[in-house]
Amino acid sequence: MTEASPPAELAIETQGLSKxxxxxxxxxxxxxxxxxxxxxxxLGPNGSGKTTTIRLLLGLAAATHGHIxxxxxxxxxxxxxxxxxxxxxxxxxxFYPFLSGAANLRRLDSxxxxxxxxxxxxxxxxxxxxxxxxxAAGKKVRAYSLGMKQRLGIAHALLRPRELLVLDEPTNGxxxxxxxxxxxxxxxxxxGGTTVFVSSHLLAEVEQMCTHVGVMSVxxxxxxxxxxxxxxxxxxxxxxxxxxxxAAVRVLSRLGLQSELSAPPPGSYGxxxxxxxxxxxxxxxxxxxxxxxxxxxxxxxxxxxxxxxxSLEERFVSLTGEGFDIAG
Amino acid sequence: MDAAPGxxxxxxxxxxxxxxxxxxxxxxxxxxxxxxxxxxxxxxAAIPILIxxxxxxxxxxxxxxxxxxxxxxxxxxxxxxxVTAMVVSVPLFLPLTVGVVAGDTIAGEANLGTLRYLLVAPxxxxxxxxxxxxxxxxxxxxxxxxxxAAGALAGVALxxxxxxxxxxxxxxxxxxxxxxxxxxxxxxxVSLLGLSAIGLAISTFTDVPVGAMAATIVLxxxxxxxxxLPQLEWLHPWLFSHYWLGFAxxxxxxxxWTSFSDNALLQAGYIVAAGALAYGKFTSKDVLS
Numbered sequence: 001m002t003e004a005s006p007p008a009e010l011a012i013e014t015q016g017l018s019k020x021x022x023x024x025x026x027x028x029x030x031x032x033x034x035x036x037x038x039x040x041x042x043l044g045p046n047g048s049g050k051t052t053t054i055r056l057l058l059g060l061a062a063a064t065h066g067h068i069x070x071x072x073x074x075x076x077x078x079x080x081x082x083x084x085x086x087x088x089x090x091x092x093x094x095f096y097p098f099l100s101g102a103a104n105l106r107r108l109d110s111x112x113x114x115x116x117x118x119x120x121x122x123x124x125x126x127x128x129x130x131x132x133x134x135x136a137a138g139k140k141v142r143a144y145s146l147g148m149k150q151r152l153g154i155a156h157a158l159l160r161p162r163e164l165l166v167l168d169e170p171t172n173g174x175x176x177x178x179x180x181x182x183x184x185x186x187x188x189x190x191x192g193g194t195t196v197f198v199s200s201h202l203l204a205e206v207e208q209m210c211t212h213v214g215v216m217s218v219x220x221x222x223x224x225x226x227x228x229x230x231x232x233x234x235x236x237x238x239x240x241x242x243x244x245x246x247a248a249v250r251v252l253s254r255l256g257l258q259s260e261l262s263a264p265p266p267g268s269y270g271x272x273x274x275x276x277x278x279x280x281x282x283x284x285x286x287x288x289x290x291x292x293x294x295x296x297x298x299x300x301x302x303x304x305x306x307x308x309x310x311s312l313e314e315r316f317v318s319l320t321g322e323g324f325d326i327a328g
Numbered sequence: 329m330d331a332a333p334g335x336x337x338x339x340x341x342x343x344x345x346x347x348x349x350x351x352x353x354x355x356x357x358x359x360x361x362x363x364x365x366x367x368x369x370x371x372x373a374a375i376p377i378l379i380x381x382x383x384x385x386x387x388x389x390x391x392x393x394x395x396x397x398x399x400x401x402x403x404x405x406x407x408x409x410x411v412t413a414m415v416v417s418v419p420l421f422l423p424l425t426v427g428v429v430a431g432d433t434i435a436g437e438a439n440l441g442t443l444r445y446l447l448v449a450p451x452x453x454x455x456x457x458x459x460x461x462x463x464x465x466x467x468x469x470x471x472x473x474x475x476x477a478a479g480a481l482a483g484v485a486l487x488x489x490x491x492x493x494x495x496x497x498x499x500x501x502x503x504x505x506x507x508x509x510x511x512x513x514x515x516x517x518v519s520l521l522g523l524s525a526i527g528l529a530i531s532t533f534t535d536v537p538v539g540a541m542a543a544t545i546v547l548x549x550x551x552x553x554x555x556x557l558p559q560l561e562w563l564h565p566w567l568f569s570h571y572w573l574g575f576a577x578x579x580x581x582x583x584x585w586t587s588f589s590d591n592a593l594l595q596a597g598y599i600v601a602a603g604a605l606a607y608g609k610f611t612s613k614d615v616l617s
Contacts, residue, residue, distance in 0.1 A: 055444075055614075055615070055616065058444075058448045059447070059448070059450075060444055060447060060448065060614070060615040060616075061614035061615060061616060062612070062614060079450055080450055080452065083448055083449070083450040084449075084450070086448070088445075088448050090444050090445075090448065091441075091444075092441070093441075094440055094441025094442050094444065094445060095440070095442065096358060096440060096442060097440075098361070098362055098363065099358070099361070106354070107354045107357075107358060108442070108445050108446065108449060109449075110350045110351045110353070110354040111351055111354075111445075111446045111449035111450075111451035111456070112449040112450070112451075113348075113449075113450065113451070113452065113455075115449075117350045156445065
């Protein structure tokens with residue numbers, strides 16, 4: 001690394017990344033592209049290979065195939081220069097139960113080659129403050145609740161200013177209040193320029209805090225992009241309210257949209273109309289104004305019209321399959 | 329390690345030595361703040377105290393040649409309590425505690441899950457291995473010194489103390505005999521370094537610390553049993569326990585250092601071999617715990 005490495009646009013980049021355990025491919029040829037400054041939601045059901053991918057990214061396990069660049073440095077070759085700028089929470093927090101929260105953080109910080117011992121105590125206090133654990137700093141971790149351990153794990157990731165945070169299921173075990181705090185923490189970190197890579201099996205969580213999403217299913221990255229792109233790739237839905245149902249269905253099918261009757265939304269549009277829900281095939285986009293113009297020119301009385309993006313949940317289910325089966 | 333200036337927020341590579349000391353200090357504090365470590369040291373301290381108390385309370389004088397070496401001399405000179413206790417602890421008690429500490433080094437961190445956080449810190453795998461071994465070696469010294477110190481205290485408290493007659497027939501003063509005691513403790517601590525390295529190597533192969541501890545302790549027993557089988561005489565000089573009880577030379581005047589250096593050389597060989605095994609395994613290991 002004698003030549004100045006160019007400021008990479010991608011905080012994390014993998015090519016054909018694979019990890020096999022025996023015959024089973026836990027991670028199967030994934031090409032991740034996590035832009036700098038993004039909050040990247042790494043979504044997937046349990047067992048889809050998220051944590052294994054994170055272990056590969058952090059150099060804990062060796063990839064069977066493929067290349068990894070983190071913050072512009074090749075992993076695991078440049079691990080020693082890359083990792084000090086990466087804060088992480090991998091597969092839940094882990095601490096020495098016989099040490100206090102603060103002592104645990106000091107211990108883990110002392111393992112960091114580049115962390116200054118002089119500022120250690122101050123940084124530990126600050127990190128504990130940030131996750132609201134100052135009052136429990138002197139308590140043995142043995143006596144911590146799951147949520148407190150989770151907070152301590154996040155505090156550990158924040159011991160130093162980081163360029164990248166890798167958080168594996170950060171809200172696991174947290175109550176709704178704690179979940180909200182983590183979300184706002186992630187937002188404030190992101191506002192400060194930190195790239196956040198956050199894995200989750202909870203859609204709502206990702207939808208609320210992420211700018212970008214990657215979806216894992218059975219070891220493969222089945223979708224990746226901005227939240228908006230991922231939504232748009234799903235079927236957009238038209239909701240129409242009109243008394244002229246038959247004419248409307250004719251116009252819509254001419255535009256390539258399939259329609260079906262639906263219950264009208266409560267308290268709307270008067271008594272004599274009916275509601276239609278229409279969807280086109282994925283990727284088939286018709287501008288809403290075109291639809292309305294076509295309806296009106298054919299004399300359909302449009303009393304209500306709306307476009308609904310596919311919910312991320314529908315998209316997620318269509319990508320990863322439904323149900324609680326653990327993949328792999 | 330690249331010498332290039334690191335990314336912002338990273339202190340230059342010159343911070344390296346101080347932060348290595350910092351991790352070493354942290355390692356020692358984690359080891360010696362553990363209740364388990366104190367329990368083991370207390371148990372070791374109890375051995376000379378038990379011996380001294382038993383000899384003191386027994387009405388019969390100890391016949392020479394019965395019981396552990398030096399036991400018969402305790403009543404004449406309390407300074408022999410520590411030596412007797414060390415002789416008694418070498419075959420089992422010391423290897424037991426060393427096996428617990430050395431077997432726990434890597435596997436214990438893996439079991440807690442803290443290994444992954446140490447590695448992503450990044451602690452550096454080789455550096456972590458070296459520091460873990462250094463801490464295990466520190467425990468070897470602490471364990472033997474505990475036996476020696478508790479022995480000296482119990483001896484001084486319960487028996488007369490005076491000049492000591494060495495195996496060579498010479499007499500040395502109290503101060504000189506304390507030095508000899510410390511030399512024996514050092515000899516035993518060195519004796520246990522090979523076993524510590526073996527424990528460290530085993531520890532890199534598993535995430536179950538109890539398994540690594542048990543395997544290490546079993547190996548120490550196997551080595552001693554093999555050392556007692558005349559059929560395996562060709563093997564004896566290669567067994568890491570071969571010189572464990574060979575510190576009698578330190579009780580001669582002048583001191584014969586042959587067994588000390590033979591022992592140190594043998595232990596160094598085990599450190600290199602087991603260290604290479606630990607290095608090979610740990611630097612290529614997938615940390616999935």
